[in-house]
Amino acid sequence: MPITQQESERVAIVGASMTQFGQREGWIMDLLAEAGLECLEDAGVDAADVEHLYVSNMASGEFEGMTGVPNALAHDLDAMPAYTQRVDQTSSSGGAGIYAAWQSITSGASDMTLLVGGEKMSHRSTPETTDIIASVTHPVEYKTGVTLPSFAGLTARHYLEQFDAPRESLGKVAVKNHKNGVDNPNAQFQKEVDLETVLESPIVADPLRLYDFCPITDGSAALLFCPESVAKEYTDEYVVIAGVDGATDTHVVHEREDPTVMGGVVESGKGAYEMSGYGPADIDVAELHDMFTILEFLQMEGLGFAEQGEAWKLIEEGYTERDTGELPVNTSGGLKSKGHPLGASGIAQGVEIYEQLMGEAGPRQVEADVGLACNVGGFGNCVITTIMEAAQ
Amino acid sequence: MPITQQESERVAIVGASMTQFGQREGWIMDLLAEAGLECLEDAGVDAADVEHLYVSNMASGEFEGMTGVPNALAHDLDAMPAYTQRVDQTSSSGGAGIYAAWQSITSGASDMTLLVGGEKMSHRSTPETTDIIASVTHPVEYKTGVTLPSFAGLTARHYLEQFDAPRESLGKVAVKNHKNGVDNPNAQFQKEVDLETVLESPIVADPLRLYDFCPITDGSAALLFCPESVAKEYTDEYVVIAGVDGATDTHVVHEREDPTVMGGVVESGKGAYEMSGYGPADIDVAELHDMFTILEFLQMEGLGFAEQGEAWKLIEEGYTERDTGELPVNTSGGLKSKGHPLGASGIAQGVEIYEQLMGEAGPRQVEADVGLACNVGGFGNCVITTIMEAAQ
Incomplete structure (x- = not known):
């Protein structure tokens, strides 16, 4: 049940950072420590003032044989005796971390919560x-061999047929996000791709091809949260969380009535809108989870930016372009070009929205007061939607 | 920073359950679903009313090659679109889940939070x-081969020498907890052991022997949380969380100044006492993390039930005995006889305190209004201390 903002003090974000995404040397602790330290430095906050430390991570045990990562990070950052815990929600662990950090502040349990997410994958x-x-x-x-990419292929095929959408529209998502990624110095791929390259890349899960998929990535990102009254002690400029909510859909994907509707997107969006008092028309910039190109369409529709079956028309019209569109989507380059280190991705989305709202996005900057x-x-088994706004 | 109770509505616990602990057939989903359903039934709450679902689990990916467990459980319980997330804090994942659930209610994010923890280990x-x-x-x-049992051995040796404590005192912890476990139908071992058996069991990490260690266990436990006002809609009798806090100590154990002091125990205890307004003398019953017998002493001391170096005298005096002692400790049988399915253990501790405060502990029942x-x-890298009291 989302609560309305005015019931309690708002939660501020006073620092943000992300490491270079890509193939990185070292191990996950190096990445987490790098992002965590940079975030504290960005905010001018001492590690000793951190009261809760959350680590968003899906699988350090499986990838690197290491668990207890939050404890190790508290040690590395010299943040002890700060309380620490791992937040795992698979590829939405980062968003879940934002929700956990928001709860830690709003409940009064913590006055300064550092959230660091990351994954080290490329060595496998x-x-x-x-x-x-x-x-x-x-x-x-x-057990039948269905993987996430194959779900994406099946869903894309269904979407294109049901809504009479051209295959090219999916390719244009990749083209747009790669173009945005050129201006993100931390993106894994900082290069444009043209539509032909996307459409002629090797088939992975028909009709989706290699360039419809995000890469395998190492990286970390961090955000620092506190009550608004505490934020004012450090800075005049900060961002606040206007709304946040999470929701599940069936874990068995094939039980869903309509494969082109992601219930978790719809429900979490509804909750975040309700809490914030904003609606889709109020959003100036959005980071959507484009692990596969088709997902950008499904989120555009589930979040009310487009009617069902019509998101593809918006990409054709340039509606989501960074410099000329009405609603720039994935100005960071998205997961597609920035990369997708599982536990970091949701936080890196937040970092981009933070930088856009703070006017710190450099060549990627758009006009924005409210971001999602x-x-x-x-x-789509579990989805977290967060709405942020510049503090006033 | 712990907050004081009166600042916000208290968090109630309205349901509790645990599965049989031991060597179980099936896989983790069976265990979690069993505990989750029984907990909802215990409270008379419908799965559709669950708003947040937390799963405390350390390593389902490593033990069983399965991740996304919280999503699967939301599906199995038919709790969708409830928000769900995994809480991992290694062997204190259960306590961390209690803290997360408390935050979810106190922040207003959820009006009904189901916490289910578990681990399936014995097939490996x-x-x-x-x-x-x-x-x-x-x-x-x-990398040097130091495991948790070896830390326990080193610490026990140090403790016995520094405080001139007899080896027998450690053995008496095992004897006491096994005796309590006889009356717990869900305990892995429901049998008494005598001091000789403990003292003559095979050496594992000198001076500690086999019976100083908890077993490897499969199992699950669950608790159901809501604001006190919501609890009153379901029942007149419930338990409230009076205080809860978590804290870290160094992740590198050998950097600690005094190996007989667990900083995380001290700090989390301090926070929980402060929030509750209670002190050690107010606690009527306690569940302590006796993964190794020596840990019961260190927690008795860190939580202020005994002076440093004197907890061993209390076991010798019978102070912690269930039926005759001043402060019954591990009435459930503790991890020692009940078993230690990592993600479930902290929740199962909560289940025992809940049952004691509700007067539902059967042959294990003691007089108690406040439990810890x-x-x-x-x-001791991260510790969570929770204080509960019977609602008035």
Whole structure:
């Protein structure tokens, strides 16, 4: 049950950081410590003032044989005796971390919560990584060999046929997000791709091709939260969380009535809108979870930016372009070009919205007072939507 | 920063359950669903009314190759679109889940939060399980072969020498907790052991022997939380959380100044006492994390039930005996006889305190209005202390 803002003091974000995303040396602790320290420095807050430390991470045990990562990070940052805990919600662990951090502040449990998310994946082979990620699906599906990319292919095929959408519209999502990623110095791929390249890349899950998918990525991102009254002690400029909510859909994907509707997106969006008092028309910039190009359409529709079956028309019209569109989507480059280190991705979405609202996005800057991030776990099995606004 | 109770509505616990602990057939989903359904039934609450669902679990990915467990449980319980997330704090994941659930209610994010914790371990070999659990230690320690049992051995040796305590006092912890476990139908071991058996059992980490250690266990436990005003809609009798806090100590155990002091116990206890307004003398019954017998002493001292170096005298005096002692400790049988399914243990501690405060503990019942649970992660790397009281 989302609560309305005015019932309690608002939660401020006073610091943000992300590491270079891509193939990184070292191990997850290096990445987390890098992002965590940079975030504290960005905010001018001492590690000793951190009261809660949340680590968003899906699978450090599976990828690196290391658990207890939050304790290790508290030690590395010298944040002890700060309380610490791992937040896992598979690929939406980052968004879940934002929700957990919001709860820690709003409940009064913490006056300064550092959220650091990350994943170190690229040292494992692609089959190994695919298998670890596929473990998020229901065993019934997993055992028949259905992976997240194959769900994406099936859904894309269905979407294109049902709504008479051209295959090119999906390709244009990749083109747009790669173009945005050129201006993100932390993106894994800082290069444009043209539509032909996307459409002629190798088939992965028909009709989706290699360039419809995000890459395998190492990286970390961090955000620092406190009550608004505490934020004012450090700075005049900050961002507040206007609304946040999370929701599940069936874990067995094939039980959903309509594969083109992600219930978790719809429900979490509804909750975040209700809490914030904003609606889709109030959102100036959005980071959507484009793990697969088709997901950008499903979130555009589930969040009310487009009618069902019509998101593809908006990309054709340039509605979501960064410099000329009405609603710039994935100005960061999205998961598609920025990369998708599972536990970091939802937080990196928040970092982009934070920078946009603070006017710190450099060549990616758009006009924005209110921004939204949507972080999708599994194939929409659990989704967290966060709405942020510049403090006034 | 713990807040004082009166600042917001109190958090009530209206349902509790645990499965049979021990070697169980099936997989983790069976255990979690069993405890979750029984908890809802215990409270008379419908799954559709659950708004947040937290799953305390350390390593389903490592033990069973399955992630996304919270989503699967939301599906199995038919609790969708309830928000769900995994809470991992290694062996204190259960306590961390209680803290997360408390935050979810106090922040207003949820009016009905189901917490289910569990672990399925016994299908793996003991070396495999030991290796997964050892991954919680710092790599510096892990790579040199230091495991949690060896830390326990080193600490016990130090404690006995420094405080001139007899080896027998540690053995008496095992004897007491096994005796209590006889009356717990869900305990893994429902049998008494005598002091000789403990003292003559095989050496594991000198001076500690087999009977100083908890077993490897499968099991699940659950608690159901809501604001006090909502609790009154369902029942006149419930328990409230009077205080809860968590704290870290160094992740590298050998950096601690005094190995007989667990900083996380001290700090989390301080926070929980402060929030509740209670002190050690107000506690009528306690569940302490006796993963190793020595830990019961360290928590007795860290929580202020005994002076440093004197907890061993209390066991000798019978102070912690269930039927005759001043402060019954581990009336459930403790981790020692009940078993230690990592993610379930902190919740099962809460279940015992709940049953004691509700007068539902059957042959284990003691006189108690206020109870405390202390859940220890790693070797005290992170600790959560919870104080509960019967509603008035």
